[in-house]
Amino acid sequence: xxxxxxxxxxxIDSNTIQKRIEEVADSINSNYNKYExxxxxxxxxxxxxxxxxLAKHLKMPVKMEFISLSSYGNSTxxxxxVKSLNLSLPxxxxxxxxxxxxxxxTGLTLDFLxxxxxQNCRAKNVELAVLxxxxxxxxxxxxxxxxxxxxxxxxxxxxxxxxxEYYRNLDFxxxxx
Ligand code: IMP
Ligand code: MG
Numbered sequence: 001x002x003x004x005x006x007x008x009x010x011x012i013d014s015n016t017i018q019k020r021i022e023e024v025a026d027s028i029n030s031n032y033n034k035y036e037x038x039x040x041x042x043x044x045x046x047x048x049x050x051x052x053x054l055a056k057h058l059k060m061p062v063k064m065e066f067i068s069l070s071s072y073g074n075s076t077x078x079x080x081x082v083k084s085l086n087l088s089l090p091x092x093x094x095x096x097x098x099x100x101x102x103x104x105x106t107g108l109t110l111d112f113l114x115x116x117x118x119q120n121c122r123a124k125n126v127e128l129a130v131l132x133x134x135x136x137x138x139x140x141x142x143x144x145x146x147x148x149x150x151x152x153x154x155x156x157x158x159x160x161x162x163x164x165e166y167y168r169n170l171d172f173x174x175x176x177x
Contacts, residue, residue: 003163008174012149017131017159017173020148021050024129025057028146032096034060039097039123041089043113044068045168046102049160050131050148054100065089071109082112092123102160103132104147107140114142131159132173 032038038060042051044067055062070083097117104110110128117126133147157163158170167174 001164001166003166003176005167007176008157008167009177010172010174011151011156012173014171017148017171018053021053021131022057024146024148025054028054028098028129029057029059032060037061037063037095039063039065039090039092039095041065041067041097041099043099043101043109046160046162047100047131049168050102050129051100054129067113069109069113071106080106080108082109087116089117089121092117092121094122094124097121097123097126099126099128101128101130101144103134103151103156104128104130104142104144105134105137107138107142110142111140132156132161 038058040051040055040058040062042048042064055064067087067089069087071081099110099113101110114126114128117123127145128142129146130144131148133144133150134153135150136153154175155163156173156175157167158173160168161173162168
């Protein structure tokens with residue numbers, strides 16, 4: 001592997017991430033009826049850390065769903081195509097959906113998923129929460145309803161985000177210089 005852990009610079013430490021996720025959960029809690037079901041969809045694998053931390057702080061009844069999507073392959077740039085690994089979802093008749101993703105970059109992945117959900121599920125409302133918003137890389141008109149951090153156009157790893165499948169397990173987020 002060409003990118004080594006000792007060359008990784010910390011961008012956001014673990015405490016800062018945890019605190020910010022709690023704030024995001026607070027704003028989600030304040031926007032929903034606390035008795036109404038929220039279907040929270042995790043986009044594997046990248047969102048897994050953000051998803052579990054966020055879910056712990058949600059106060060309404062939550063139903064969890066997991067799907068696999070990827071657009072990067074093994075590179076540090078978007079391939080321009082979305083690969084769906086298991087895209088079967090319930091209909092969510094008249095229920096709320098919150099999609100949870102690690103990072104929104106070009107917006108391709110989420111554009112694909114949101115279209116899919118709107119065509120295939122009869123949900124009442126679909127919202128999007130991301131850990132990172134790389135606004136400057138956007139090519140599709142998608143805006144997250146909740147974004148924990150805005151970041152520049154740099155390639156980051158940790159807290160679910162990978163480089164060639166490595167570094168997802170780190171409790172902080174870093175970048176290679
Ligand atoms: P998009 O479809 O171009 O918006 O890309 C979103 C996907 O690309 C995310 O779900 C990530 O898996 C991946 N991605 C984008 N930027 C980064 C990064 O800086 N580090 C690791 N993965 C990234
Ligand atoms: Mg991803």
